[in-house]
Amino acid sequence: MILFVTGTDTGVGKTFITALLAKAMADQGIDVKVQKWVSTGNSNLSEDCVFIYELLGNKSDETIHGFQGTTGSDTAPYCLSFPASPHLASEKAGVTIKTKVIRDALFRLESSCEILIVEGVGGVLVPLTRAMLLVDLVADLKLPTLVVARSGLGTLNHTLLTLEALRYRKIPIVGVLLNSQGGEASSIVRDNQRTIAEIGQVEVFGVLPRVKSPLNALSSITPMADRILSVLKDLEHFLGTDYLDEIEK
Ligand SMILES: Nc1ncnc2c1ncn2[C@@H]1O[C@H](COP(=O)(O)OP(=O)(O)OP(=O)(O)O)[C@@H](O)[C@H]1O
Numbered sequence: 001m002i003l004f005v006t007g008t009d010t011g012v013g014k015t016f017i018t019a020l021l022a023k024a025m026a027d028q029g030i031d032v033k034v035q036k037w038v039s040t041g042n043s044n045l046s047e048d049c050v051f052i053y054e055l056l057g058n059k060s061d062e063t064i065h066g067f068q069g070t071t072g073s074d075t076a077p078y079c080l081s082f083p084a085s086p087h088l089a090s091e092k093a094g095v096t097i098k099t100k101v102i103r104d105a106l107f108r109l110e111s112s113c114e115i116l117i118v119e120g121v122g123g124v125l126v127p128l129t130r131a132m133l134l135v136d137l138v139a140d141l142k143l144p145t146l147v148v149a150r151s152g153l154g155t156l157n158h159t160l161l162t163l164e165a166l167r168y169r170k171i172p173i174v175g176v177l178l179n180s181q182g183g184e185a186s187s188i189v190r191d192n193q194r195t196i197a198e199i200g201q202v203e204v205f206g207v208l209p210r211v212k213s214p215l216n217a218l219s220s221i222t223p224m225a226d227r228i229l230s231v232l233k234d235l236e237h238f239l240g241t242d243y244l245d246e247i248e249k
């Protein structure tokens with residue numbers, strides 16, 4: 001199974017939530033791996049993958065070697081030093097981002113674990129290349145997608161636009177998880193949950209609190225991870241259990 005985690009924007013908490021979801025699943029004995037297709041602002045290892053694997057407590061050589069190469073590692077196929085959108089960072093590095101490289105890495109990793117969580121890059125309409133948006137690859141691969149959004153003021157427009165872009169491309173939507181930046185008015189957060197669910201026609205799994213240390217949010221995310229897994233299983237059933245095999249061909 002694959003879960004694609006996108007965000008309404010860069011810095012919204014995709015890595016933080018991917019790490020905690022992976023940890024909550026790993027703590028239940030699920031063999032979980034993560035992937036980041038394109039990391040920018042990192043020259044030879046994906047800081048997002050390092051953050052996630054450190055939280056998982058997995059510092060084995062095998063894991064580290066899995067993402068320490070510049071290109072060719074399945075966990076982080078493209079690590080580019082210029083901190084910008086993948087299309088520009090790859091141009092600066094003289095690298096051509098190839099979807100085949102990403103697809104092959106995705107399916108190799110997917111077949112080596114029970115659940116693969118793929119962290120997106122920025123928001124859905126970020127260009128991977130000048131000819132392809134991130135969301136177009138997600139659509140080609142029909143990846144069930146979770147949207148991470150801010151919980152406070154300003155999230156409605158971004159979240160509803162993201163959902164619209166996913167629906168337009170018939171991408172299976174898992175739901176929305178709100179992440180607190182700290183200090184939001186609780187009445188706004190409550191109404192955002194309701195409004196996104198009603199107008200966006202999606203499940204909102206909850207609001208992750210702002211915490212000092214990621215593990216302090218583990219008890220909050222565990223029930224959300226359980227629910228996400230159950231939605232993912234239903235979606236897989238709906239899409240047909242062999243849909244990934246078909247896409248792979
Ligand atoms: N609930 C939270 N509590 C405390 N800190 C958080 C929380 N969510 C995110 N952060 C912190 O906010 C910052 C941005 O989050 P994160 O790196 O997960 O965003 P992102 O969406 O993955 O960004 P990018 O687009 O660069 O990959 C990080 O320093 C992260 O540790």
Ligand SMILES: [Mg+2]
Pocket residue numbers: 014015016048119
């Ligand atoms: Mg990130």
